[in-house]
Amino acid sequence: MSRQRTTTTQRTVTAFDLEAGPVVAKDDSWVTTGGAARELGLRRAEFDLAVRLGRIRTEPGGSAGERRVARAEIERLRAGPGFPETLRRSVHAVGTAEGAALLGVAKSRFARLARLGLLVPVAFHLNRYRAVVWLYLADELRLFGDDGKNAPLLTGRMPEGLRGLLDSGIDLRPRNWRSRHLGFLLREAEDPWARAGAVASFLDPPHMTQVVRDPYDRSHLDGFRRRPPGGAHPDSPGAQIAADLMTARDPDEIAWLRADLTRLVDEARAHRPAPRPPASRRPVLSPPPARPAAPARPDTPTATDRAGRRGLLARLRHRTRRAAPRPSAGGAR
Missing domain, CATH: 1.10.10 (Arc Repressor Mutant, subunit A)
Structure with missing residues (x-):
């Protein structure tokens, strides 16, 4: 099998194949995770566990969430003492x-x-x-x-x-498993935002909101949060049980996760700020409109009206006193 693969890889590639069109050499330096598991003689669950434990090194693949294994890594493992029994025993x-x-x-x-x-x-x-x-x-x-x-x-x-x-x-079984799984996620993360997302995966949304208050940072961080292992549908009962096991519950565990998240988000911001929409597209919160003044009631006199009326009444009283007839001297007894 090895000789045949080498022959295929070393085939002389011409600029064009007259019948089939352009010829592209196959890249044999990377293997999919499924192919790597078969070549290493591991069941898929054993392979995934070996990756989490750091026994097998993987690299990001071509698409989001995809992983791949270097051909050199497979050859390193196959050359190890007691292969494949030793590798299989280490992940039993x-x-x-x-x-x-x-x-x-x-x-x-x-x-x-x-x-x-x-x-x-x-x-x-x-x-x-x-x-x-x-x-x-x-x-x-x-x-x-x-x-x-x-x-x-x-x-x-x-x-x-x-x-x-x-x-x-x-x-302490759930907490100890969370600590172990967090170590795996941090080893796999190759970006400051991915490391922050790994820690955020173990906090419930209210705690994450309290730590990461900026909505654009929080939205960007959400893309790096990791789902619990198992691959169940997010709304299935099994996925809900797994999510509960992955969420920190003890106050001291929550406290150190929050402290780590604060530090990692600061490092991620310094490395690459979270994307934000242009200023022209950001929602502008306008102040609430001022309430219009209530119109004065027609029957409610203003201060000027009241002063004028008092002056008019004073002049009328004065004229009335001057026009009133005075009593004669002989009228009195």
Whole structure:
């Protein structure tokens, strides 16, 4: 297969093929993610997990959201020791039952250790009942079990302090997965706005609005927010469950995400301001029209009218007093 591919790639290309028209040499330096998974002997879920863990390096493809793998990257992995078993083993993820068997504990104890944050999930999926099934790297579980300091957690009674946390209802699995997934999104981001969008993906819209107050910055940032993994339709129940798992809930987690978002948006603005419409097309908020003065009522006298009337009344009283007849002296007794 290798010899045939080389022969095709090294074909002498003339300016024109007289029957078929122009001849374009095929670029064999990049492979689609699906093709790379097949060449590496991985199922698609294993390949995606390997990418998230940084085992396989990908690059942006030709269209938005598309990724591709360099031919040199595939050759590097194929030349690794123990290929393909070593690569496949490094991304082998297990659920609670298989994980408990690896540690030699009951499933209930395994679940308690995971709720306490001592076992960190690497992925999740929903079963047919829409229940969350957490997955853990088998290699990490083996390392946990082989560490002698963890022996008291695997046998005997759980320490009192940890029992108190479990009784309070603690469950750090979603938060630990979010932290891990954020690391993957930040590794994949190659642009300051993409890094800001990765952090914004874990905050609900009200928190993002409080941090990013400029509407043009916020609209631009929305294009870099990442959807939860799974590929379900955004309005489906499964997608809503995944979105809830991806949204930060703890106050301290929200606080440091908000602080990171503030810093990253400042860096993104300095790198490249968000696009804005021309000034002539921006909406202008005109002040509200002034309320017209109420017209004076016809029967309401003004100050000038009242003064004039008082003067007229005074003159009439004066004339009346002068015209009144005076009583005679003999009229009185």
